[in-house]
Amino acid sequence: MLxxxxxxxxHGVVGVLRGGLAMVPVSDALFEELAGSWRGGPFFEQMPPAFDRALAGWSVHGPLAFVQASFHGGDGEQLAAVWRDGALAWGPVFDGGFDGPREQWPINAALAQLGLKQSGRAYSWNPDLPVDLFDEVGFGLERDMTDWLARARNGLVPPSLEALARERQRHDVERALARIRPDLDGRAIMTLLDIAPGPHVGAATRRLRELSLERGPLPRAEAEAELRAWAHEQGIG
Structure with a gap:
């Protein structure tokens, strides 16, 4: 439809979001094309008439929302409005304080107006906080208009939340492994497996770190036995 x-x-270009949604980044050029030379008051107090008419016309074929967010140093504001069946159906709603529940923040509320529902997933950094609709659809992927335009023009598809969760988990594991001191150092590994310096030593070190992450520090004899068995499976030594 878009x-x-x-x-x-x-000046319009369509980008892809999650949840079966598409978006059109509203650049200054596109806004001027749709709204004309708007000289009214703040956007959240008065919708530019030509902009309203343009989006109302688009909404004849399906509901759509205009959303805007701006954040600087932790402070920010959001604006959102929804059109349906050729008319403004909700908003514009503005919030610069974000004192209410997250689902009532303008962009989350506008997405709910479009029929989206939260998946129930939680943020990895706070398991008690459900992922809000803003992040469900992928609005957190870019930070400014230039990046959104580039994403749309390049046809980039947002990674699924599951893929992002797996990637974060992989990074968490890598960081945890990097902090672990292996039960055998490189010289001991080379002596034990009778191998020369090279990638096999690094792979063996990683295996020892993985074992330590899974089971805690191992007695030296157990670490050596585990490493010999692993090396045999890998055809090393």
């Missing part, structure tokens, strides 16, 4: 609408404007 691709058909954007085909009629000069």
């Amino acid at each position: 691709r058909d609408r954007v085909a009629g404007v000069s």
Whole structure:
């Protein structure tokens, strides 16, 4: 639907979000094309009439939302509005304090107006906090208009939340492994396995770190036995 609408404007490009959504980054050039030379008051107090008419026309073929976010040094603001069946149906809603529940923040609320629901997943950095709709659809992937335009023009598809969770878990494991001191140092590994310096020593060191992460520090004899068995399976030594 959006691709058909954007085909009629000069500065529009469609990007892909999660949840079956698409987006059109509203650059200054596109805003001017749709809204004209807007000289009214703050956007959240008065919707530019030409902009309202343009998005109302687009919404005849399906609901859509305009969302805007700006954050600087921890402070920020959001604006959102929803059009449906050729008319403004909700908003514009502005928030610069974010004192209420996250689901009531303008962009989350607008996405809910479009019919999206939270998946129930939690943030990796706070298992007690459900991922909000803003992040569910991928609005946290980029930080400014230049990046959003580049993402849309390059046809980039957001990674799934599951893929992101796996990647974060992998990074967490890598960081944990890097902090572990292996039960045998490189020289002891080379002597035990009768190998020369090289990638096999690094692989053996990683295996010892993995064992320590899984089972805690091992007695030297047990570490050597485990490493010999691993090396035999890998055809090393």
